[in-house]
Amino acid sequence: MTHSTSIEFLKGIGPDRAKLLRDVLHIATVGDFLNYFPIRYLDKSKIYTAAELHENLPEVQLKGTISNLQEISYGAKKRLSAQFQDETGSINLVWFKYSKWLKDQIVENKSVFIYGSITVFNQAFSMAHPEIEVEDLETQQKTWLPIYSNSEKLSKRGINQKLFQNILKNITLQIPILIQENLPNYFLKALNLMSRQDAYLNVHFPKDELTLKAANRRLKFEEAFFFQLGYALKKQNHHTNAIGNPFPIVGDYFNNFFINHLPFDLTGAQKRVLKEIRGDMRKSIQMNRLLQGDVGSGKTMVALLTMLIALDNGFQSCLMAPTEILAQQHYNGISDLLEGTGITISLLTGSVKKSARKPIHENLLNGDLKILVGTHALLEPIVQFKNLGLAIIDEQHRFGVAQRAKLWAKNKIPPHILVMTATPIPRTLAMSFYSDLDVSVIDEMPIGRKPIITAHRREKDRVSVYNFCRDELKKGRQVYFVYPLIEESETLDYKNLGDGYAHIVEHFPEYKIGFLHGRMKPDEKDAAMQKFARGETHILVSTTVIEVGVNVPNASLIIIESSERFGLSQLHQLRGRVGRDSEQSYCILMTSDKLTNESRKRIKTMVDTNDGFKISEVDLEIRGPGDLLGTQQSGVLDFKKLNLAEDAILIAESKKAVEKLIEKDPFLNHVDHKDLKIYYKNYYSGKIKWGKIS
């Protein structure tokens, strides 16, 4: 028997069953069976006594005798009942559905094991549909029994749990030849990991709970380890092979700006990430760095200072944002900051007129234009730089991999890449999703920011919500009202938005109210946004177009309507539109009265914390990694045992192990790492394709 032996030749299977198993469960070989892990276990190691029973037990096993078997009619229905007793007491057994065959199987007054879950009925313990086994030699050794995921189609053809258990029992006997260790011995010792063979044996037939835990830990570790090893090797490869333009100097552009134009002191975190970025760009290796920072943490300033370093070294820079509004805003903000410095900057988006584009294209090519801000219009082939040295991508999750590749191609030696995201990625995902990137984190807000106060309100509170809103407006602050916009019910959503707008206009006659949604033309959108930014409108009624990055520091209140319809990360992004100066800001989450458990959890999380990382962890728990990252990535994160939401500690341990290994033996050439290398090559090296932002 080997890993690749067809299951057809296993005892109890044969060609027909083999075909079924292949078609339905994708089990074709002995190896597939070994990796078909149980979904749960029956704990047959412990025998309870009737006296020990209490209400909150899971399934339990008892040993004793059955008596008083009888059929009881109630109405047109019948049920079967019996007494079970051991030396300490008795419980009721009951069958609501049964056949004559089943009834005949129940033996009275003989020593049996029964197994099932306990309920309390009429103040007595009772077990419905117990599993019954007569005590004989075979049942003497009581262990944990594996239960495998199965389908009705298979069980009808005799492929039941018993068969699974028997087959796996036979296969696990061969483990010494089937399973080879893939981690070096010193690893197992240092990390207190079970051997691979023991893990496979115990995951199917655990000796006890502790052993099962150890087996699971080992198998999870292995998955996390090899997965991360892939990224680490990729990153290492990038660091040695991807050439980039070195930026050795910090010169006049940077220094003049820093000394004469910087409107505030940088936070410690901003300084630190700048140093990290600077460290990268100094080398003749292309930078490939992710800048994570919660909404409002000041990523734009870091971006600008980074661009100035590129300029100091004789290179142009570009900044790409996912929407027109954002690109416009970056352009406005950066132009203001650069006023008086003489640095040239232009905006290029889809709505820039043809006639205006021509000089932009020309000045980019001849090098007169130093900084270009825009949307994906930047990616068009006609946009050619004289020497693009740095490309910054804001809110990267909106851009696809292929789009980013086009940026790389804008210069012979690819530009340094800085990807900025305000969507914190749970640490466990960051390890997998981004671990081929270098990551910088701004984990500190500008001084004096007060945490946004978030409250959950319902329709019945609307009057007081409006009163609160009026109080903020009276202080001279501004307010966002946000309505959901979800594709499937778009028409209805626009109706809600329109109704909401009319309602708000009616309630706040003394204030100017703006309106913003995705169906407006780009210049209308921009005008609405600009009016709000300049304080000419006091309230902005909007769909989620304002979601990403919009910066109006005077806005102190955001009211999110039907907030149960938003995802967590979206709510967090929306909330980040306020709290952008040193005054107190507020977020009110309006919901209907009826909430699903999941929406309740989302709302509660928002009320409880402002920490984007914590929010992302909850989001991961609720949605799972596939949903969080989008389908493109989720396939790669198909782990058998590892759970990204639960196994953070193990993932951290395995990451450390990978780092140590790569440091010691970067090409895995040491004899101790031979098996590890072979295993990696066979099972992992082809799997990681999308990691690089190329």
Ligand code: ADP
């Ligand atoms: P984000 O990280 O969400 O893109 P921004 O770059 O838009 O954040 O910055 C949010 C606000 O904080 C802006 O108004 C910006 O001018 C301001 N800001 C950034 N850094 C600092 C700082 N070190 N001190 C004070 N205010 C700052």
Ligand code: MG
């Ligand atoms: Mg931003």
